[in-house]
Amino acid sequence: MYKLYTFLKYSFVTLWTMFVVAPFLWALSTSFKDFQSVNSKVTYIPWIDYQPSLEGWKVLIKSPAKGGVDIVEPYFNSIFVTCTASIISIILGTLAAYALSRFTFKAGFVRNNDITFFFISQRIMPPIVLSIPFFIFLSTIGLLDSLIGLVVVYIVLLMPIAVWIMVDFFNRVPKELDETALIDGCNPYQAFYKVVLPNSIPGLIVAGMFCIIFGWIDFFFAFILTFTEVQLLPVKVVALNSSVTPWWSLSASALVSVAPLIIVAFIVERYLSKGNLSGALK
């Protein structure tokens, strides 16, 4: 019985792994193919089925004048916008979440839960509803087609995620912990950054991860709010497509653009599985 269970378990894990890894393998092998080997017949094994070429990768760093697309600058733009917006969102969101979790607010009929819901409700709207207001807003303050403008917009999009995750997290940190810090001679700010924050690292990591993922993969706002001055990676990747689909360079750019997320996932996984963070608080 136990053997059967183990067999089924590992079969399932193997199947699932194949399911997850296969697209990556496909993209990796396609990125080294040329027009011939993609379009003529089904090919799998390099050097036997097809002759690997670096053409798909070269296009990514060639300047447009030479027939390339040059994703290097958009790449760093994307990293800058995602990281800046995520960090600011986490800082502001954590402070907001702590206040919402620990203090009672009353303004007319508005209570803590209403404020929390207001934050989250920003994500309930379809993004397209926000596009025109954002466009007008950015053009009024002259930040259309600029990195700062994108950072501002992404903070609006990412902060609700941070607030949402951190409110939930802080609610599970016993209030007595803050009180003990106060009794032990911390003022409320010290209690927050000396005691509550160090015990909220798992929450901060999870919130940060979500912010980075949602910031990194956004296409819609990057597409609408930028033109020529500034471009982000997702827009550039889509721009690769032309009348003849360049599968090789699309695959290469897809791999390049998921790479940072994979690195983030590995770091977070290492950090969370240390085990001394989860279950720190009963």
Next chain:
Amino acid sequence: MNLYANNLTYKLDNEFHLNDISFNFKKGNLYTILGRTLSGKTTLLKTIAGLINPDSGEIQFEEKEFSKIPVWDRNIAMVYQQFINYPHLTVYENVSFPLKQRKIDKEKIKNDVDEALKTVGLIGFENRKIQELSGGQQQRVALARSLAKKAKILLLDEPLVNLDYKLREQLREEFKRIFSRGFAEDTILIYSTTDPQEVMELNGEVMVLDEGKVLQTGPAKEIFENPKNLKVAEISNDPPMNIINGTKINEKINVETININLPNHLSKLENKNYCFGIRASEIKLSNKGEEFVVELAEISGSETLLHLKRGKTKIIVLIEEVMNFKINEKVKIEFNSNKFYVFGDDGKLISSPYGENNG
């Protein structure tokens, strides 16, 4: 140099958590606050700590108005019933945290921390993480942290309630040892609990609290011997005191169909209906006694708690050995009538076996 409070009142959602509480706690003494859950014990301690602002009333400490001093500037320490420590720090860092906050020099911190860890018996655990300790050890760390501070007011909020039976006994013994050592010379120690036995063992001044109201204050012995009314008798006894409705007729006390000879200390009682109180340990199994029916028998440790019934009268008997009973079995018991308390219809104590009634 006292902790003095006057008419403290705190209401939440129209319910009194503190109802007109006044006290005057003196330095070097141990005060226990006895009350059931939700009686306002924690609220009172938090009010003293400054975590709760009372709606009205005042607290003074060393002739200074306490309400104007923020929590972090009051020299207090508190141990919660949950084991609250700083999970991101080691045992040593936990205990030294409040001292570092005061910016004392390192040598002195080390001395104080070592002394506190020695007091609670955690030498050798300095570099452990909090999560690696058992519940009892975690609570010791919390206690060490509050001792190391040498605070002027030490608040202990049901510190043993979340521990298992064995550990509770053990820590209770240690508490007695720690508190009796005279460390508390210029400290006011306030200990809240639901357990009457703890109150008796710690043997301090007791404040009995119920629904935010002070029912009785006095030394532990006084509370035990002369509970002012039925409520106090109920709260300060575990198992709760048996309350039996009966009538005094000349030389007899009539309960259900039983006649009990009038004990000496009740000879001056008027002939009337009363509530008679008797502790579960003052009723014995006896062949000469009266017949009751077993409703339930609980064995706890080396004792048996027997729930009995006769007519409308229900009583609990504490037997100091393990015995097995069947439900609905008939047993004979005898009351030690010399230990009868008498309460009036209004619940007030009329007579106690330990001397004259105190009004």
